Amino acid sequence: MGKKQTNQVKEITPMAVDFPQWYTDVISKTELVDYSPVKGFMVIRPYGYAIWELIQGAYDKRFKETGHENMYFPLLIPESLLTKEAEHVEGFAPEVAWVTHGGGKELAERLAVRPTSETIICSMYSKWLNSYRQLPYLYNQWCSVVRWEKTTRPFLRTSEFLWQEGHTLHETPEEAQEETMKMLGIYREIAESHLAMPMVVGRKSDKEKFAGADATYTMEALMHDGQALQSGTSHNLGQHFTKAFEITYLDRNNEQSFPYHTSWGVSTRLIGGVIMVHGDDNGLVLPPKIAPIQVVVIPVAQHKEGVLDKAWEISKTLGKDFRVKVDDVEGYSPGWKFNQWEMKGVPIRLEIGPRDIENGQCVLARRDTGEKIPVSLDNVSQAVADLLTEIQANLFDKALKMREEKTSTAANIDEFKKNITENPGFVKAMWCGERSCEDQIKEDTGASIRCIPFDDEQEVLYEGKCVCCGKPAQKMAYFARAY
RNA sequence: CGAGGUGUAGCGCAGUUUGGUAGCGCACAUGGUUUGGGACCAUGGGGCCGGAGGUUCGAAUCCUCUCACCUCGACCA
Numbered sequence: 001m002g003k004k005q006t007n008q009v010k011e012i013t014p015m016a017v018d019f020p021q022w023y024t025d026v027i028s029k030t031e032l033v034d035y036s037p038v039k040g041f042m043v044i045r046p047y048g049y050a051i052w053e054l055i056q057g058a059y060d061k062r063f064k065e066t067g068h069e070n071m072y073f074p075l076l077i078p079e080s081l082l083t084k085e086a087e088h089v090e091g092f093a094p095e096v097a098w099v100t101h102g103g104g105k106e107l108a109e110r111l112a113v114r115p116t117s118e119t120i121i122c123s124m125y126s127k128w129l130n131s132y133r134q135l136p137y138l139y140n141q142w143c144s145v146v147r148w149e150k151t152t153r154p155f156l157r158t159s160e161f162l163w164q165e166g167h168t169l170h171e172t173p174e175e176a177q178e179e180t181m182k183m184l185g186i187y188r189e190i191a192e193s194h195l196a197m198p199m200v201v202g203r204k205s206d207k208e209k210f211a212g213a214d215a216t217y218t219m220e221a222l223m224h225d226g227q228a229l230q231s232g233t234s235h236n237l238g239q240h241f242t243k244a245f246e247i248t249y250l251d252r253n254n255e256q257s258f259p260y261h262t263s264w265g266v267s268t269r270l271i272g273g274v275i276m277v278h279g280d281d282n283g284l285v286l287p288p289k290i291a292p293i294q295v296v297v298i299p300v301a302q303h304k305e306g307v308l309d310k311a312w313e314i315s316k317t318l319g320k321d322f323r324v325k326v327d328d329v330e331g332y333s334p335g336w337k338f339n340q341w342e343m344k345g346v347p348i349r350l351e352i353g354p355r356d357i358e359n360g361q362c363v364l365a366r367r368d369t370g371e372k373i374p375v376s377l378d379n380v381s382q383a384v385a386d387l388l389t390e391i392q393a394n395l396f397d398k399a400l401k402m403r404e405e406k407t408s409t410a411a412n413i414d415e416f417k418k419n420i421t422e423n424p425g426f427v428k429a430m431w432c433g434e435r436s437c438e439d440q441i442k443e444d445t446g447a448s449i450r451c452i453p454f455d456d457e458q459e460v461l462y463e464g465k466c467v468c469c470g471k472p473a474q475k476m477a478y479f480a481r482a483y
Numbered sequence: 484c485g486a487g488g489u490g491u492a493g494c495g496c497a498g499u500u501u502g503g504u505a506g507c508g509c510a511c512a513u514g515g516u517u518u519g520g521g522a523c524c525a526u527g528g529g530g531c532c533g534g535a536g537g538u539u540c541g542a543a544u545c546c547u548c549u550c551a552c553c554u555c556g557a558c559c560a
Contacts, residue, residue: 335519340521
């Protein structure tokens with residue numbers, strides 16, 4: 001049959017046709033996730049979970065290097081605890097799942113499935129903390145939380161998601177602020193070095209901040225469709241919770257004091273970010289540092305003498321330094337395998353066939369560019385190492401370039417609307433700080449304030465006039481439509 | 484909560500108007516020929532037609548009731 005060969009993966013809807021459909025196709029066809037019997041809850045399949053473990057490992061290492069220890073708190077929180085901090089309850093109440101029965105009997109007090117653990121952790125901290133000598137408290141937990149969401153999408157917004165939540169206590173507001181910023185920095189560092197996702201960082205507006213925080217800081221990434229994704233947040237909680245939970249200790253002056261409190265989290269949402277930042281019409285493109293398989297070896301004409309042996313030999317050599325898989329499944333053509341592993345985002349495909357063996361070489365194919373490179377078998381480890389480094393860097397550069405192309409500035413609302421429609425992405429604009437302007441912009445454009453950058457990345461645009469009301473504005477903010 | 488839609492094999496669907504043996508494509512299994520960008524032939528397994536009740540000699544198909552999911556709106560952030 002004269003079937004036309006294309007480089008297109010058939011099962012995946014092209015991005016330009018329907019981006020949400022592209023996303024759904026990619027995550028299901030690559031077997032990252034599946035839908036569970038309970039609406040809004042997803043099953044993370046082995047390939048997806050392997051990515052999470054690599055992300056988790058990178059962050060966990062940095063948390064420990066900066067003095068944090070892991071712990072674990074219960075899934076269920078008594079209602080009386082959840083309601084102790086007023087702003088917090090108000091923020092989370094609508095999306096809490098409740099346990100009302102246990103052992104067949106109705107409970108005297110209903111129990112919340114944790115939407116986040118500030119309250120139960122603080123209730124325990126109040127028992128444990130007595131003296132300034134015990135501070136700072138630097139603890140973290142890896143767990144899942146439940147927030148009853150109305151509309152869900154795998155990884156981006158699900159009713160249950162996996163995350164980590166750090167909860168620290170400090171003697172002074174300065175130390176708490178320093179911790180808050182330090183963790184935001186670590187979030188950004190790993191996101192950029194491992195996930196190859198360039199981040200914009202800054203403070204959230206009061207409207208967007210965490211329920212019960214003094215200040216919320218965030219890192220935001222830009223997706224292929226021009227929408228922003230809040231990718232990690234770090235909160236300075238001040239004394240809101242420590243006072244509500246009566247966490248007191250004897251300070252250096254022999255007086256009872258309330259410590260200062262931070263919390264910070266990243267979640268499986270990061271995986272959604274990786275997919276939407278790096279992916280293309282052929283499927284996933286995984287950065288080497290978080291790719292469960294970094295090199296897939298495809299034997300060509302594997303029934304022929306010596307081919308499989310050579311494939312396994314190469315795999316054994318590379319396996320010392322990299323995550324390698326040999327796809328020796330019978331009954332599928334090499335072309336089918338090429339497409340399959342491309343769809344799954346494996347950074348390097350290594351082809352080895354009779355012709356190569358004769359020439360003492362193999363072929364490396366890059367997922368990010370499609371380029372095929374013949375490499376001598378003597379030198380394959382070094383070539384793979386170099387290529388993985390190059391791919392990792394290239395993905396970051398490409399993502400940064402995409403973000404820059406999708407970032408514009410606006411002097412007034414009309415220009416803002418025009419930009420966000422014609423070239424969806426970040427809009428940098430001056431903001432007077434008034435909630436009314438923030439609301440107006442959201443109503444007119446669908447965009448919210450993603451963050452207000454720190455001083456070192458602040459700019460004065462258009463003589464410092466607010467993009468909405470035209471009054472003098474102190475700060476420039478990043479606006480975007482968001483997930 | 485309102486409007487509309489869909490439930491048939493693991494997935495995607497046809498069949499329902501006009502009641503009459505449960506179908507197709509993909510996937511899966513077996514054998515053979517293939518193997519450098521999604522090969523082909525042959526054979527085979529797989530179904531309480533979302534659930535309950537009714538009409539009928541006979542129901543995936545008609546009627547009633549229910550459940551689930553999807554889209555849009557409302558609500559909510």
